[in-house]
Amino acid sequence: MLTTIFLFAACNEGKKTDKETIADDIDYTTFEYKVDRFADIEILRYPVSGFNSLSLQQKELIYYLSQAALEGRDILWDQHNRYNLTIRRVCEGLYENYMGDKSTDDWKNFETYLKQIWMANGIHHHYSEDKIMPQFSQEYFITIVKSVDPGRMPFRDGMAADETLNEIIPVMFDPALMPKRMSQAQGSDIVQTSAVNFYEGVTQKEVENFYNSMKDSNDETPVSYGLNSKVIKENGEIVEKVWKLGGMYDKAIDRIIVWLEKASAVAENEHQKDIIDTLIEFYRSGSLQTFDDYSVKWVKDTDSRIDFINGFIETYTDPMGLKGSWESIVNFKSIEASKRTTIISDNAQWFEDNSPIDNRFKKEEVKGVSAKVITVAMLGGDTYPATPIGINLPNADWIRRDHGSKSVTIDNITFAYDRASEGNGFKEEFMWSDNEVKLSKKYGTLTDNLHTDLHECLGHGSGKLLPGISTDVLQAYASPLEETRADLFALYYLADPKLVELGLLPDNDAYKAEYYSYIMNGAMTQLTRIQPGKDIEQAHMRNRATISNWIIEKGKEDNIVTFEKRDDKTYIVINDYDKVRSLFGELLSEVQRIKSEGDFEAGKALIETYGVKVNKDIHNEVLSRYESLDIAPYKGFVNPVYKLITDDNGNVTDVTVSYNESYVNQQMRYSKQYSVLPLKN
Numbered sequence: 001m002l003t004t005i006f007l008f009a010a011c012n013e014g015k016k017t018d019k020e021t022i023a024d025d026i027d028y029t030t031f032e033y034k035v036d037r038f039a040d041i042e043i044l045r046y047p048v049s050g051f052n053s054l055s056l057q058q059k060e061l062i063y064y065l066s067q068a069a070l071e072g073r074d075i076l077w078d079q080h081n082r083y084n085l086t087i088r089r090v091c092e093g094l095y096e097n098y099m100g101d102k103s104t105d106d107w108k109n110f111e112t113y114l115k116q117i118w119m120a121n122g123i124h125h126h127y128s129e130d131k132i133m134p135q136f137s138q139e140y141f142i143t144i145v146k147s148v149d150p151g152r153m154p155f156r157d158g159m160a161a162d163e164t165l166n167e168i169i170p171v172m173f174d175p176a177l178m179p180k181r182m183s184q185a186q187g188s189d190i191v192q193t194s195a196v197n198f199y200e201g202v203t204q205k206e207v208e209n210f211y212n213s214m215k216d217s218n219d220e221t222p223v224s225y226g227l228n229s230k231v232i233k234e235n236g237e238i239v240e241k242v243w244k245l246g247g248m249y250d251k252a253i254d255r256i257i258v259w260l261e262k263a264s265a266v267a268e269n270e271h272q273k274d275i276i277d278t279l280i281e282f283y284r285s286g287s288l289q290t291f292d293d294y295s296v297k298w299v300k301d302t303d304s305r306i307d308f309i310n311g312f313i314e315t316y317t318d319p320m321g322l323k324g325s326w327e328s329i330v331n332f333k334s335i336e337a338s339k340r341t342t343i344i345s346d347n348a349q350w351f352e353d354n355s356p357i358d359n360r361f362k363k364e365e366v367k368g369v370s371a372k373v374i375t376v377a378m379l380g381g382d383t384y385p386a387t388p389i390g391i392n393l394p395n396a397d398w399i400r401r402d403h404g405s406k407s408v409t410i411d412n413i414t415f416a417y418d419r420a421s422e423g424n425g426f427k428e429e430f431m432w433s434d435n436e437v438k439l440s441k442k443y444g445t446l447t448d449n450l451h452t453d454l455h456e457c458l459g460h461g462s463g464k465l466l467p468g469i470s471t472d473v474l475q476a477y478a479s480p481l482e483e484t485r486a487d488l489f490a491l492y493y494l495a496d497p498k499l500v501e502l503g504l505l506p507d508n509d510a511y512k513a514e515y516y517s518y519i520m521n522g523a524m525t526q527l528t529r530i531q532p533g534k535d536i537e538q539a540h541m542r543n544r545a546t547i548s549n550w551i552i553e554k555g556k557e558d559n560i561v562t563f564e565k566r567d568d569k570t571y572i573v574i575n576d577y578d579k580v581r582s583l584f585g586e587l588l589s590e591v592q593r594i595k596s597e598g599d600f601e602a603g604k605a606l607i608e609t610y611g612v613k614v615n616k617d618i619h620n621e622v623l624s625r626y627e628s629l630d631i632a633p634y635k636g637f638v639n640p641v642y643k644l645i646t647d648d649n650g651n652v653t654d655v656t657v658s659y660n661e662s663y664v665n666q667q668m669r670y671s672k673q674y675s676v677l678p679l680k681n
C-alpha cells in the first residue's frame with residue numbers, strides 16, 4: 001500500500017519549493033491561499049504553476065482528464081456509506097431552498113455540517129472516520145425540511161418527505177448507529193461494524209472465505225481480488241456487484257468513459273493513448289486482469305509530461321483492505337523540481353544495498369523506481385478536498401516487483417500548505433528552543449520534501465517479501481506498518497552523508513530539522529487531530545506515533561531523546577542526533593523483518609504498544625496549547641476552474657484556468673454538474 005499516483009496513499013503534510021523561480025503568470029504575492037474556515041477544517045487553494053506554458057494539446061488533455069476526475073465524485077460518496085448521497089442531496093436542497101430565518105445558530109450549525117460532509121465526502125470525518133454529529137437538533141432539521149416545497153427536494157422517486165426522513169434521521173443523529181466509517185476494533189466483526197458501503201448483509205468470516213477461495217498461492221501475478229466490487233448476499237449466495245459500465249455505478253462510469261475517450265484523442269503519444277484506452281476497457285469490462293494491464297502500461301510511461309490517476313485505487317477505507325476507493329489526480333511534471341527525484345532514483349540500488357536491514361530481505365535488483373515532482377491540475381474523488389502530497393503506485397505487489405512503481409511528490413500542494421501556515425506561531429509554541437526553530441526555518445522545507453521523496457520513491461519500493469508470504473497476513477496492521485517502513489527508510493537516509501555528497505542536502509546538520517519535527521509531531525503535535533479520550537486510528541498517524549514513541553522509549557535511557565518541562569509545558573529534546581539515527585535503523589530492520597516474514601503478532605504488538613493509545617496528560621496539554629494558536633488541524637482544497645475556449649467553428653483555441661471559486665460554490669456546482677447516480681446503489 002502506498003501513496004499513489006495512481007494514488008496510493010497520502011503521506012506527509014507540508015513542504016515547499018521556490019515557486020518564484022518558475023516563469024508563469026501567477027502572482028504569488030497576491031494569490032489567495034485561504035478560502036474558507038469551519039469546524040476543524042481550513043480550505044485552501046493551490047496555484048497550477050506553469051499551466052499556461054503548456055501546449056494547447058496538453059492543456060486540452062488536462063481539461064478532459066479533469067472532467068473525468070470530477071465525474072467519479074458520487075461514486076466515492078456512495079462507497080463511504082449508502083445513505084451519503086441521500087443525506088447530501090437533502091442538505092443541499094435545503095441549503096438552496098430554505099426561505100426561513102438564516103441568522104440563527106441552528107442554521108449556521110447546519111451550514112457548518114454541510115461543509116463538513118463535503119470535506120469528508122460523506123457523514124464520517126475524513127481522517128478520524130468518526131461520524132460527524134450535527135450541532136443542530138433532529139427536530140430543527142425535520143422542521144426546516146418540511147418547510148421547503150417537496151417539489152424542490154431530491155426525495156427518491158415516489159418517496160415522500162417522511163419516508164426519506166425516517167431513513168436518514170437515525171443515520172445522521174443516532175451516535176450509536178454506524179459510528180465509524182471503518183472499524184478496526186480487534187475482536188469485533190470489522191465488516192459488520194464498518195459504515196462503508198463495500199459489504200452488505202455479510203460477515204467478516206464470509207468475506208474472508210469468499211476471497212480466500214479465489215486465491216491460488218502458486219499464482220505469481222495475482223489480480224487484486226475484490227478491488228472493484230461490493231459484496232452482498234443474494235438468495236443465500238455471496239456475490240460481487242462489480243463497479244463497471246452496465247454494473248454498479250454505471251451512470252457515473254459511463255460519463256467517465258466519455259471524457260476519457262476525448263482525452264485519448266488528444267493524447268501526447270501512442271503509449272499514453274494506449275494507457276487511456278486500456279483504462280476505458282477496464283471500466284467497460286470490470287476485468288481486474290485488464291486493470292493490471294493498464295497499471296503495467298501506466299507505470300512504464302515516464303516520458304509523457306501529463307499524467308493522471310483515475311480509478312479504484314487505494315484500499316485504506318476498507319477494513320479488509322481489498323476495495324479500492326475511487327479517486328483521480330490530473331497532473332504534469334515539474335521539470336526543474338524533478339531533478340532532485342531523478343538523483344534519488346538513479347541511486348536507488350545504492351540505497352537498497354546499504355539499507356540497515358537483513359540481507360535476506362533486500363532486493364538484488366531494484367526495478368524501475370521512477371520518481372518525479374508534479375504539479376497537480378485537478379483533484380477528484382478520494383483526493384479531494386483532502387489531498388495526499390506524495391503518491392506511489394501501482395499497489396499490486398507483483399507489478400511493483402516485476403515492473404517497478406511510479407512515485408511522485410506533489411509540489412504545488414505543499415507549497416500552498418506552507419504559504420498558508422506562515423507566521424502562525426506553531427513552531428515557536430512547540431519547539432524546545434530557538435535552535436530548533438532556526439533549524440526548521442532554515443532547512444525544514446527542504447528536508448520535509450526530501451523525506452517525502454525518499455518515502456515515496458525508495459521507501460515503499462524497497463525490500464522484499466520472503467517466498468510464499470503475502471502482505472494480507474498483516475491484516476489491519478498492514479497499512480500502518482507499511483507507512484512505518486517507508487518513513488523509517490526516509491528518516492534513516494536523511495542523515496546519511498551520501499545525501500550531501502549527491503548534492504541533495506547542503507550540509508550534515510540539515511537532517512536534524514526533520515528529525516526534530518518528525519518526533520515532535522509523532523509524539524505530540526499530531527494529537528491535535530485526535531479528540532479527547534479517543535485512540536489513534538488513521539494509518540499514517542499510527543505510523544508516526546509508533547516510530548516517535550518507540551524512539552522516545554528506547555532513547556530515554558541514554559538521554560538520547562527526552563521529554564522536558566518548562567513553565568509547565570512539555571517539549572521534546574533531542575540530545576544525540578547520531579544515536580537517533582541508529583535507532584531509526586534498528587526499528588527499520590525490525591519492521592522490514594515483520595513485513596518480509598509476515599509476522600502478524602510482532603506487527604500487531606508494535607503498533608498496539610506505540611501507535612494506538614494516547615498519553616492523556618500530553619494530549620490535553622497539546623490540545624490547549626494548540627487551541628490558543630487557532631490553527632485548523634485539517635486542510636482541504638478547492639480546485640481551479642478550467643474553461644475550454646472555442647472559435648466559431650467549435651475548434652478549441654485555448655484552455656483557461658481561474659482561481660475565484662469559493663468552497664460552497666464549487667461543491668454546489670459539482671453536485672449539479674457531476675451527479676448522475678441514483679440516491680442508493
Ligand code: ZN
Nearest residue numbers: 002003009011
Ligand atoms: Zn506512504
